[in-house]
Structures are given as structure tokens and as C-alpha cells.
Amino acid sequence: MTRELNQPLGGNVMPRFGGFATMMRLPTAAKAEGLDACFVGVPLDIGASNRSGARFGPRQIRAESSLLRPYNMATRAAPFDSLQVADIGDVPINTFNLADSVRRIEAFYDAIAATRCKPLTMGGDHTIVLPILRALAKQHGPIGIVHVDAHADINDTMFGEKIAHGTPFRRAIEEGLINPKRMTQIGLRGTGYIAEEFDWTRSQGARVVPVEECWYKSLAPLMSEVRASFGAGPVYISFDIDGLDPSCAPGTGTPEIGGLTTIQGLEIIRGCRGLDVIGGDLVEVAPPYDVSGNTSLLAANLLFEMLCVLPGVSYR
């Protein structure tokens, strides 16, 4: 095949602090058509219940991603050797209306999903995973989920509302977007409204791995089990940055102590290699609380790692 593949703008062509702030300094594209994977931003934070600010997540993740180079030194993945990737910009959410925003996101992802381009999403708060899954499930049927988070996000309602950043997985399971037998939640912890909060997903057939089961351990074995149990079929990675400990990811809206390490986060994503990953998201980066920019940089790296485990990526 002879098509020209997009490459990140190199640091020897333009200094890393120069050039337009696209994700990884990739070329932009107006649509997903013709792309194998795309980065897309959803600058929404009106689904957040505590600190706001995630609306600036996509902008800040793009800005910090300028440090990323094209090869994954640990896994030898070379995604730009075999995939056509671009940054397709942001979903024009309606920041005054959460319900309308959810509709807009779904429509935007319908268009992506129709092309079979795999979306890697920069959030935004976790509300956005619901319309993304709605769009993807139309193409793929019920999807397997690797869900990294401090919170189960399976509340029935928040403040009486069905749609908010603490409810998307409840809705997604109810709507049949997710196959709960192929769902794993990793890193859950903290304080809860009800003592049984983590049991609902279990009751639906999902696996819940509270953070206490992860302490002091490599998660490579866990991911082997996940790969084995998930088998074939589409898988989506939804990574809430607050799944990691606040020491690793201070810039987020509802931090919980005692979380996963960055290393465990890397193991989880790298452990998805071999699954039929159809997309992923990195949500809940709140730049106003990320004074050094490092939480955004972490997010950019994790999104790059997701790119590296997409089917079809070359390894060197």
C-alpha cells in the first residue's frame, strides 16, 4: 500500500514548544473518513459534581502532548508506521445544556463510528462516555469495557438527574451498550453514599477490582485474566484519570486517595494489547488544578499508549 501516513511534527523540524497545539503535533483532519484512528476532544465539564475545569482538558492535553515522540520505547510499538492517524478537533458541545451536549456528542461519534475509524477521546468529564458508547454500540453491538476509575459511576441518579458524570455506566448497562460479562472496573475506592455502591456492577456480571486488591502488585497478571475472559469481540477502554492516585494525577475534579500508580495505569493499557480495542477515552483532567501541566502530560501519554494497542499497530 502506498498511502502516505501522517507523522507527528518532529522536534528537529520545529522545537517542541512551537507549532500548533494538535495532539502529538499530528496533522488535523476535518473528518474521520480515511483515518484508522483519530484523536478527538470533548470539552465538557457540566456533568461534573465537584470541581469544574475539565472543559479545558482537550486544549491542555494537546498542549502538553507536544513532548511526545513517535515510538514507544517500552513496547516498541510504532503506530505511525501502519495506521493513518489525525487530530479531528473537538465536539461542539452546548455548555449550557447537558442533555443537548449528550445528543451532540452521540451524533458526532455516529459519524466517526460509521467510518470504522477508532476514536481516542480527550475529555471532558466522564459523562461523555455514555454518548460515545451509544454511537459505538450501534456499529459493534454490546461492547466489552476496561474501566479504570476511582468511582464506579453507576449511580442511578445524581441530584435527581439520570445524566451526569456519576451515572454513565449504569445507563450504558441498562441500555445494553455494554456486555457486563466483558466488563472490568479497576481502582474503585474512597467514600461512598451507600455501602453497597460497588456491588451493583457485580450483580450485573461485571468484575470489580477495588484498589486494595491492586496495592503493591503488578497488574500484568490481572490483565492476562482480563484478556482471557474477554476473548474476541469489541473492547473499549475508559480511563478516568482519577483512577490513579492524586500524587500521580493531581489535576482532576474528584480525587480519591490511595489510588493506582502511573505504572499500574501503563500496565492496564499495555495489557489490552491483543484485544479488539475499538476506541478509548481519557477523562476528568481538570487543568486549573494541574499547575505544572504534568497531569495533562500524563493523560497525553496514556492516550498514546492506547493508540499503541490498537489492532494493526506495527512493532519494531
Added chain:
Amino acid sequence: MTRELNQPLGGNVMPRFGGFATMMRLPTAAKAEGLDACFVGVPLDIGASNRSGARFGPRQIRAESSLLRPYNMATRAAPFDSLQVADIGDVPINTFNLADSVRRIEAFYDAIAATRCKPLTMGGDHTIVLPILRALAKQHGPIGIVHVDAHADINDTMFGEKIAHGTPFRRAIEEGLINPKRMTQIGLRGTGYIAEEFDWTRSQGARVVPVEECWYKSLAPLMSEVRASFGAGPVYISFDIDGLDPSCAPGTGTPEIGGLTTIQGLEIIRGCRGLDVIGGDLVEVAPPYDVSGNTSLLAANLLFEMLCVLPGVSYR
């Protein structure tokens, strides 16, 4: 009359950095009943079009207000000599739904207005002035407005929505809550969507004072004119902190350069003395962008100045 008047907790009784963070370290009250004036918070920021964060305005203004002492050295106002004042807490807005929040705010202020207690509100974004005016106008009829702001806030819609932080004064005039003949907008400036943006209020009969007319000048003469033209009848002060220059008030969501000075802000509020002020608000403080805390402290001071010009305040 022998009722005991609430006093701010003194710095010789509890150090300024100690004690619960109520506004001015005043006692709290569950309701407005029995109060002449109250401080109330509206922690809403989902009406904001640019930076979020104003949801933390009430909390941060309260925290910084602990430095305030009971007497106004410049004007010799002694509000706690004659008025019963308390902090009645926050309106439980629905952060996932702007329309519902606006309904909740209106209901909350209906209850206040029914008691004739004068509300001094800590925002929150400027959307909140609409439901406040709806409640107050039910009691008072069309209200006069002293509106300090960088923006006219008279857009018909924002992103297609009738309710947002850039539309409240359009709505309020349309609904007859405001008497535009008794309305002055001070400090307008910046860049606009349409070149005629500042003309609409004028066409309704209001006075618009662009910031360029304020540069290098005391605003005491302007306020004499305002007092003369407003005459008797209820007046509400709506003070968007972004009316002031970002050098004075960096911690806000849509800053515009070339603004009013803090001194001019003081002159405007002090110049309302003699009017029948029935309430006021201080909106758009965004604590995540207020790293020193000084914008919140400024806001607390301006709210105290509003208290000092309420009818019935004693002077020493």
C-alpha cells in the same frame, strides 16, 4: 428596640484564620425571616461560556471575608449597629441542569423576598441575576439597576440558549423585571460578536457608560447623576467582578482588558447611598484563577460596601 444584633466574630476573640468560614464570620441563619439583610451564596457556574470555577465563589469569598472588620473607615458606616444581618448559606442549585437551577434560585429568593430581607448574593456566574430579579420584581415591581460589568449581558441567545450568563439583562428587560429608564451599565468594553452590541440597552432607554468614558476619572459625578435620575423606587446593584480590570480582579472567567479600577468600583457602590437599594450581587469570581485569594477578598469587601449603603444603616 432591644433585639440583639448579630456581630461579626472579632479578631480578638478568634484569630482571623480560625473559626467557621461564614461571610464576615457572622452567625448563620436557616432563613431570611427576622433579618434586615442576608448574605447568600449561589454556587453556579454552568451558565459560564469561557472559564468555569465560579461554583467555588461563595466558599472562597466567605473564606477570605474573615479579614473584614465591622466598621467602614472611609464612610463611617456601622451596619451592624442598626441592621440584623446573617449568612443564610447557599442555594442548592442543580449543577447538571441550568434550567432547573434557575427555577430553584427563583424559589429560594421568593422566600427571601417575602420577608423583605435584603439579599446580598455571592455568585456564581451572572446567570443568577435573572431568577433573583424575577423574585424581587414580584415584590417590588420593575426595579432600577446599577449594573457594573465588562459585558452588556443582553445577548438574545448564546449557543441557541435563552438562559446563560450572557443573556440575563435581555430577559429581565423583556420580562419587565427591570425599568430600563432606571438602568445604568458601567464599564462595558472589549471585543464583541456584533458591532452594535451595546446599543440594544440604550434602545430600551437605559444608560450605557462604556469604560472609555470612565478612564482617568472619579465616578462620583456619574453616581450623582445616577442618583438624580433614578430618584425614589427600588434599586438593585449587580456587580460583575469582570467590570474591574484584570489587574484588580484576575480571578474571573471572561476577563477584559482596560477595565474599571477598584477605586471606581468603590465609588460606584458608595455612590448608591441614598438610593432605595433592595439587594445586590457580586458575581463571576472564579477561585481557580485567583491564586492569591485576593479577588475573593475584593469581592467580600465590595459586598460589605453594598451592605453599608442599604437604607437604615447607621453612620458614626
Added chain:
Amino acid sequence: MTRELNQPLGGNVMPRFGGFATMMRLPTAAKAEGLDACFVGVPLDIGASNRSGARFGPRQIRAESSLLRPYNMATRAAPFDSLQVADIGDVPINTFNLADSVRRIEAFYDAIAATRCKPLTMGGDHTIVLPILRALAKQHGPIGIVHVDAHADINDTMFGEKIAHGTPFRRAIEEGLINPKRMTQIGLRGTGYIAEEFDWTRSQGARVVPVEECWYKSLAPLMSEVRASFGAGPVYISFDIDGLDPSCAPGTGTPEIGGLTTIQGLEIIRGCRGLDVIGGDLVEVAPPYDVSGNTSLLAANLLFEMLCVLPGVSYR
């Protein structure tokens, strides 16, 4: 029993960023009387030898504690099912006079101790543990201590003074407030004035666990030993946030590298379950150095964990 137990204000009643900033958004109480446990602040930082700022610890811990929900998902503790808890405010320390402040703190805790209400204290610098122990020992006799810290705090004097944040445990042992046979210091490290600095407590019979013995390890086994050796009798938990590594707790006054992890901090407190815990403190949070607010949030969580191991707490 039919008394109504205080509950934290729920996030579905008032958004987490709204409402008065009391600890965990609990009701306040004017006194300890009638309470099983209380949160109390001691906003003192004039005992600190390096960075100041801990005077704002109680205020900031309260503000960030608004994210806490009532159930401990890891341990299933439900403290508000069985204990009456309130926030009783701050000790009115004299910020210009350390000796007078120490007297005031002791008197304040005398009143608490007399009621048998268990105080959970938000510091403030570590000086405050001395007057707290003085008050508690009057009721309980010599007390066992679980002391988490980077520093032994057993200097004889600092700058010639007997009272400062580096001396309280020397004084407490000398005064017989502590039973050194039932004392464990965990996390000690760093640079010292004298090479033998950690030996004095050992010479008194206490156990010292330098941080190097904790690296790469769960501290659950250590806590089993502590429980076994302490047996029955009153125990107090004194947790200096600088016991944790600066990566976990950057906002503190005398940080030392190579410290405990947050996870180990949780294991230590959770490992106190079963002991007769009569109170605890969390000291040395310095908000001016806690730019994201996360050190204060960590402190709030650790105080909640202390509440969860008090005798009499229900588990679900």
C-alpha cells in the same frame, strides 16, 4: 436508642461545592457535650520551624472535606450509623504567644475530655499534640501512641525553647502523659542535628520504625504487632502529614524525601481498629504550599479513617 444521629450533608441535597465548609459538611456544635466524637481545629503555626501556613490547615481541610461521603467503601465502616459526631470549631489560640496558646489548647481539651467525647483534631503544627495529651492524660492516665511522622519530635529544646513543634513527644514522655512502652513512631527519616536523634525514644522503651524498614512493604503486619503489643488501654493517633512522602503530601512545612505512601498511611490507621482509640490528630498541613488542595483533601480522608476506627463504629 432513639437519638437522631448527625449525618453529613448529602451531595444530592446540596452540591459538594456549596454549603458551609464544616468538616465533612457535618452539623456544628458549640460543645463536645453529647457527642461521641468531634472534629476540632487548632489553627496554630507559630510553633513551626521552617515554612509557616499551617494556621490555615483547619479551614482548608474543612473546605476540601466536602467531597467526603459517609461510608468507607474499603472497610465498610459506617461511623454515622452509631456515633454522634459534629464539628465543634476551632480553639481560639493566641497567635502572638505560643505559651499562652498551649495553655488555651489544654483548657479547651480539658472541656472535651471531661465529656469523654473523642477529639479528632485538624492542625495546626505539631506543637498542639502536647496540650492535647496533657488534657487527655488527666482523664485516661498514660496513653499509648501511634505516631506517624518524618521527625521524632523529641528534641529537648529548639532555639532554646522547651515548647515548639519539634519537642512535644519529649515533653509528653517526661511528663508521663505517654506510656513509652506503648508508643510506636513510624516513618522517621531525613537529616538530623545529631546522629543519635532517633535513639532517645528507643531508650525510653518506645518502638521506632524508620522509613527504610517500611519501603516496598505493606504495613499491615507491623500494625498487627502494634495491636498485640499495645493490648488494652487508651491509644492516641498522632499523624503528621509529613510522615508521608512529599509526592503524596506536598503541602507541608518540613517535608522529607523518601517517606511513607498514602497507602501505608491508610494501613496504619486502619490497623488501629481494635485498639481503644481515644482521639487523634492530623497536623502540619500548610495550605499555602498545597496548590491543588489535594494535601488538605488527603488530610480530611485520613481524619475520616480515624473516625472509622473509633470503638463503637458500626460496620455494614
Added chain:
Amino acid sequence: MTRELNQPLGGNVMPRFGGFATMMRLPTAAKAEGLDACFVGVPLDIGASNRSGARFGPRQIRAESSLLRPYNMATRAAPFDSLQVADIGDVPINTFNLADSVRRIEAFYDAIAATRCKPLTMGGDHTIVLPILRALAKQHGPIGIVHVDAHADINDTMFGEKIAHGTPFRRAIEEGLINPKRMTQIGLRGTGYIAEEFDWTRSQGARVVPVEECWYKSLAPLMSEVRASFGAGPVYISFDIDGLDPSCAPGTGTPEIGGLTTIQGLEIIRGCRGLDVIGGDLVEVAPPYDVSGNTSLLAANLLFEMLCVLPGVSYR
């Protein structure tokens, strides 16, 4: 004429915090060809003698410029009604070699100047004005200069080097790029290496307006004089953000107290209307010291004001 003119992406199409961070959210262009004016970044800070960080100026100015709307409410300028404008990206400077960077900048501006497109430059430190003037003077001959700055920038050498951010105007005059009879320096102040530092430009025929002559005054009269004395012929605006007071522009590398106000900065640029402005720059914004982002926002506004005074701009 029927060509379609670029417009900034509107806030009702994409929220202000969304979309790619180009200057004013304008379309990008690969070259200056076909444009009447362009925004261009020069991310260089290795010419700075005190704080570094200006390398991030272009990126941060672009990010904050997203708040700008297309009309100038004060002057009624509507630049996008009549000019074709785009953001052409950054000069790929060599951050390890100042001399090579200066060559690269000159070559880049040679290409712009050849098209007669007017460059509006986001710096970067003030070194960059030298190669810009070299390129422009090739097309225009000796240029008139409105230079706003705290520093004269006419050192012969710094640390023995001829090229650095304190020398460009010395070089430019020596090389005949500037017509010193048509040069005004406004805002000079501070401490100096030699007591005669401000006299050299005067000796060349330029006008120097120390900041003390500006205090308490509108600069509109000064600008009338400037316009009168400059007459016809090309004029370049070089605006060092440190010309303004640190209260207005904290985020810069060599701040000097007692500077111009933002209002005076606006008056200077607006006062250039009528001159044959061929380009301008805004330099020395250092984002690491601009914690609120407001210095970058100020810079974006000032660059927009420069656009508004270009010959050929429509007014409404």
C-alpha cells in the same frame, strides 16, 4: 471583490474553550501569500537575560486568544470585514543557537515581506525584532518605530554578545533599518547599568518618553504628536509587554515597577491609526510566570488592537 474572508470561529459554533488554539481561532495558512495580515509566532527565549519562558508565549497567547470576538467595541473596527487574515504558525527557531535562530527568523520574514502581507508577531523575547526589521527594511527601507518598553534595548553588547534581547534597537539603528527621526520609545524606566542609558537613542534623533512623563495622563495627546511627526512612510509597532506595569502584566521576564497602564497601552496602539503600519509585535510574555493566563490574554488583545489599526481596516 468577492473573495471570502477568514472569520474567527464563533463562540456560538464552538464553545470558547474548544477547538484548536490558533490565534483568535482563525483559520491557519501555510504561507503569507494571499493574506493582508498574518499572525505568526516566534517561540524564542534564549535571548532573555533574566527569567526564561517566553518560548511558550505564542502557544499561550493563542490559547487565551480564544476569548476574543471579531469586533472592537471601542473603536468599531471590523478588521475581518475587509482584510484577509490567518495564523501562519511559528518560525522554527533553533533553540540551541541564537545566531542561527536570528538567521532563520530573518529568512522567514523575508518570505512574508515579499508578499506584502503584514506580520503581527507573538514573541518570544525581544531579540526577534532585529531579524524582523531586517526583513521588513529590505522591502520598505528605513522604518518608523513606535516602541513600548520598560527598557531602551539599545545596549551595545550584553555579556559581550552583540545579539540579545537588550540590544536589538542599537543594531537596527546602526544597520539603518530604522529611521531614528521617526522613532519613539515610550515607558522607559527602572534601574540601569549606566546613568546615560536612555540618552543614546536621543542622540540618534529619536524621541524618548520616560514613564514618569506618562504618569496620571492620557497618552492620546502624545500619540497625536507622534502621528504628526511621523507623517507618511512605514511604521512598525514593537510592544514589549514589560512596558506595562507588572500589576497589569505580571507574566514577563524582566518586570520593572511604575510602568504604563493597560489603558495607556491601548491608547498607544489605537493612536497609531492613520499611520502606515506595516507590522507589529508583542514580545516578552513569559507564561510560567503568568499563573492566571491573563498576561497572555492581554497580549492577545493588544495584538488584535494592532490588527485594528492596519491601513484598510473597515470601521462600522
Added chain:
Amino acid sequence: MTRELNQPLGGNVMPRFGGFATMMRLPTAAKAEGLDACFVGVPLDIGASNRSGARFGPRQIRAESSLLRPYNMATRAAPFDSLQVADIGDVPINTFNLADSVRRIEAFYDAIAATRCKPLTMGGDHTIVLPILRALAKQHGPIGIVHVDAHADINDTMFGEKIAHGTPFRRAIEEGLINPKRMTQIGLRGTGYIAEEFDWTRSQGARVVPVEECWYKSLAPLMSEVRASFGAGPVYISFDIDGLDPSCAPGTGTPEIGGLTTIQGLEIIRGCRGLDVIGGDLVEVAPPYDVSGNTSLLAANLLFEMLCVLPGVSYR
């Protein structure tokens, strides 16, 4: 005379960000002996009633002072042409004991005063002016005072204490250290404990210039009056950085809105030229609240301006 005069380390010898952080990069000296003027730090903040942090004032002022060059471009003062100046380091205050610190400061300044070297002090909170005046008055008798501040600092007690940062001028007048007929307080404002707070100094014969009398005005005429009324005799300048508006000096402990501008601050100090200035201080810079470092830089500049008005300074 042939003695070699100390010069600040030049920026062409060592870059401004290099070298040891002494005041203005001057040589250090172990004592005042042989010096005409000295910079000295008093790192005390335990007299502060609100935010702490001024203990780091001397260190941070020194660090930021590295930008200062030796000549005053506005006044042409060349202090290092005629005066021997050095940085003599910090007073070793006892941070655990305010009374002892006050004694230590007095003893330290006794030694300075004995040499007739003029001390220019970097605070530290305002408490320190009392022991400084005690030492100076022993040599000079009652001293005239130019006092710039938001607060009168003439409380009788604070929290029952005679010594704190709000009481030094009461004490100094009571003790006869100050000649109140030769005392001017400039910039007073804000809220007060008692409505008569500013009247006490007046009752002693001093002149009080509330900030409202300064708004919109050059203070050069005021300073002419001050010079005329003070006549001959020793004068001390005590400059609390909170005399300036928080927009100019955000990094301070008890900020009050509506303050003096930096320009007015410069006019006050420059207006002391001709008086027999025997020393001065710049107090209440609180670096933890000075995120850009610019408040410290402002303080360094103001101290340099004080140096420039000492008797005996050369002008070029």
C-alpha cells in the same frame, strides 16, 4: 577619599539568575561597621494576625533583587558612587517567642545604630519596626516617621497582647521613640474594629492621610508639605507593602482594597529626598502569596529607592 566602594555584581559578569542571592548582589558584611548603609533582613512573621509567610520575605526579596542595576534612571541617583553599602544578613530571631525576638532585634539594631550605618530593613511583619525604632531612638532621640500603610498599626493590644504587628506605632509613640508632630501616615483605609481607629494618631499630633485623599493624584505635593513640616532632624521611612493596592502588591498578609499605586509609592519615597533619612524598612511581603515573585521584586525596588534618598548619595 580612596576607599573602594562595594558595587552590585554586574549582569555582564554573572547572569542575573546566577550567583548568591544577596540584596542587589552586593557583597556581604559580617557587621555594619565601616558601612554607610546596610541591607538587613528580619525574617519574622509570628506577629502577623492573618496570613503568615513574611518570614520568607528577606530571602525572596534578595532573590528577586538580582534584577536591579546600580543606577536610578528616573532620579539619576548613583548610590554606589558615594556610599559604602553591603548586605549584612538576617537577625537571628526566635521564631517561637515574639517577646524574645523583639529583644533580639533591638540588640541587633543597637549594634548597627552605634556605628551610624543606616539600616534598610527587609521584613518580616510590621512588629519589627518597634525594636528598630527603640534602637535608633537611643542614638537619635525622637524620630520623624513617614509611614506608608493600609493600617494605622496603633492598636493598644491585639488578642490582649501589647506586641504584635498591629500595635508598634502605639508603643513607639507611648515610649517617645517617635515625635508625632513629625509623623505622617499615608494610605490608611479598609474596615476597622472601631470607627475611631484613625483618630488616635491625629490626637497625638500626627498627620493622617487616608487613601481616599490620595486617589487620582500625584503625591508629590503632599511630600513637599511633609518635607516642609518635618524640617531638619532624623526621619525614618516605614513602608508596609500593603499600603499599596493588592493589584500592585498581591503577596502580602492583610491586603486591603483601594490602595495606593506603585507610582504613588515611588513618589513618597522619592519625596523624602532632602530629609535626614536615617533608615527605612519594607515589611509584610508574604512570598507564599506572591506566586510570580513580583511583589518581592517591587519590595526590592522600593528598598533601592530608599537607598537613593539617603543623605550623601551622588546624583549624575
Added chain:
Amino acid sequence: MTRELNQPLGGNVMPRFGGFATMMRLPTAAKAEGLDACFVGVPLDIGASNRSGARFGPRQIRAESSLLRPYNMATRAAPFDSLQVADIGDVPINTFNLADSVRRIEAFYDAIAATRCKPLTMGGDHTIVLPILRALAKQHGPIGIVHVDAHADINDTMFGEKIAHGTPFRRAIEEGLINPKRMTQIGLRGTGYIAEEFDWTRSQGARVVPVEECWYKSLAPLMSEVRASFGAGPVYISFDIDGLDPSCAPGTGTPEIGGLTTIQGLEIIRGCRGLDVIGGDLVEVAPPYDVSGNTSLLAANLLFEMLCVLPGVSYR
């Protein structure tokens, strides 16, 4: 021997926040002569490819080092019992010219090396290790290297330049300054320009330990191997703070996720005890991104640990 050894200024003589900010509050010295070891700063950041700011590294490390006390509690090292140590200040680099700066650094270290005083260097960006090694190799011949870093720093060129912060170890090996058989690189990771980036050093005979081999493990065993393989002969420690994870060291210019822990950093340096360490550096601290100051404090501690493993240090 009776020479008097320098001691850090004690916290009971001058509070930790007072006194001049020399490294560890040691005396300064004008030269290395007569010293066994010296601290020296190299305030260079023009070799940095991403964020600048490391020019302030020496100043900030010195400021934060004031917390350090003289004894190493973990290892019982007492370096000031047996070594003469001082802070000899900064190399006067030419911040406008990287090549000239490299020459200046080499000359400065030639002078140090000639005295056999062991330099412990505060960077500055990593470019500086090349001229340091050039100077040391002249005295010692090819040197063994313990290199902690996220990056191999063995690029042939960056942006076409042979000298930059990503090339020093390539140059040093090419020039024979290093014996690659006695070289270990620890902590390498991240994204790369070429997939083979880590193989070049291996091809030269060096050992490369990617960070993945370090996860979850004590590095004490690795260091045993290093000591065994290095044997006798000179060893230099070059510690790039970005070798540690950004959670531990946020304040740096090119952070990479998934790095070493602080504990592992301590193990590496402590594991050098017994080797013939002839010097070391700690580079790439970028204070503008180190908002709490804790990265600088970490750096100061690591430099102290290097001092503690120099041959000839006493242990207690």
C-alpha cells in the same frame, strides 16, 4: 589534623528561613582550593529542548536546602566530621551562547579538578555534564558513570546541533571521557525519535536499565552489581531529576511518566558508597514548574546524599 571544618549554619543559631541561601547554609568559598568537596551551580538552560527554567535551579536548590541538617539519619554518614566542604558559587555562563557557555564551564571545572576537590553540581540542564566530564577526564582519564535519567541523552545531534541537553553522553563517549564498560544508565523510558534509541550505549558496552526493569523493586541488588562491575577507578554520578517519576519530581523540563521513585533514587546514590566517586551532578530542576519548592528540596537532599558517599566520609 587540626584544621577547622566548615559546618552548615544550625537551625538553633539562625532560623531555617533566615540567613543567606547558600547550599546547606554552608560557608562560601571563592575557589575550590583547600576543599575536599564543593557545591557549585551551573545556571544554564539554553540547552533545554522543551520547558526552560533550569537556569534558576541553583538558586532554588540553595534556598530549599536550608532545611537540611548535617547528619544522614539513614546511613549515619557525617560528612562534615571529616571533609572540608563549601559552596563556591556559580559558573558565570554566557546565557546567549551555548558553545561559549560550554567552554566557560570546562574552564571553571579545570580549575576545580586541578585541586582534586570533588565538585557536586547543581544544574542547569544536562548539557553541562559534557564540559564537566571534559575537565574531570583530563585529571582522571576515562571515568565510570552512574547515569540516572529518563532519557539516554545520546543523540548525535538535536536540531542539527552537536551540543544540547540530549547529546552529552554521545559526545563524552566519542571523546573518550567515559569508559562505557563502566557506565550504567538507569531509568530510561518514554517515547523516542527512533525505536533503537536505547541501543547505542549498549553497543558501546554500557549497561542500560530501562525503568520497566526497576518497577516494584529495590535497586539495592542492582547497585551491588554496579559496584562489582565498576571496581576501582573514578566514578561520576550524573543524576537527571527526570529519572524520577513526575509524581516525585514535578518541577522539570522534559518529564516522562512511569519513572523511578524517590526511594530508588536514594538507593542508587547510597549504593555508590564504596566506589571512588569523584563528583556528581543533579540537573534539570526547573523551578518555574516546581510550585511547592519540593522538587528543589528533593534535589538538595540528593546532592547531600552524593556528598555522603564520597570517599573519606565519616560514619557515626
